[in-house]
Amino acid sequence: MALELYGKAVSSRLLLGTARYPSPAILAEAVRRSKTEIVTVSLRRETAGGKAGGAFFQLIRDLGVHVLPNTAGCHSAREAVLTAKMAREVFSTTWIKLEVIGHHDTLQPDVFELVEAAKILGSEGFEVFPYTTDDLVVGEKLLAAGCRVLMPWCAPIGSAMGPQNLPALKSMRAEFRDVPLIVDAGIGRPSHATTVMELGYDAVLLNTAVASAGDPAAMAEAFAKAIEAGQIARQAGMLEPRDMAVPSTPVIGKGVFV
């Protein structure tokens, strides 16, 4: 079943970042092989008279995917709001991946500034994808601010540590039953992505784990398959663990050899 994000339906449950690939051609190949329909991009100071940004923008447009601009590197609501407005100008989209970083080492979101920025952007017609912590109360505040998608981290950005707090992710899923939840940040390997999809998450946003792999395009495909496996497993209904053994072969009718 398609995933609907602010009125746009996508069938791929993988959102892919565009940073740190060995080359633009490998980025394009990773996007194609992952079958992702949404890529994240950034805005940075142009130094080549518009040519560097222009070439990159053309590459993204040629991929034919939805663009989710981010406010990466912003440390205050004010900075994030201005960056979002500049991104809307460039990409002609009301979507914005809202990042407001609060801590230098962990890149943990500053949730206070995040909620403030989400309120302002919501009132100005943006459709906000907030990169947030796995905190329920912050999630509630973001929804109250008008967000209709939440993107909790599972570990620090680029750390590849995988889900660090499964009970918190489970609580968010249970609490925000009808809100699309996308795990953003900290995924290192396909099995991490499967785990969060098995928990009932709607999608996974990745960058470094694919871009820094030995073969990024192959890893993009591996993640796509892992995400799909986790989602199918969730829908199929999984066996709950139990303390004792349970024989899988029927006991009745067994031969008797004495």
Added chain:
Amino acid sequence: MKLTVNGEALELDAGNLADLLAKLDYEGDWLATAVNGELVHREERSTHHLKEGDRIEILSPMQGG
């Protein structure tokens, strides 16, 4: 006129933001501009007059996650 463009100090005469972009050889529909922390829309650049000490940011699409 002293301006700061993308964090660099420049001594340059430009009547408005569109003039500045032309003088610095910036071109393309994908550029976003802000002056003193406020967005200046594409269509407002030619009427946005610059003054001494203005801080200008010129951003464009880049790789990001």
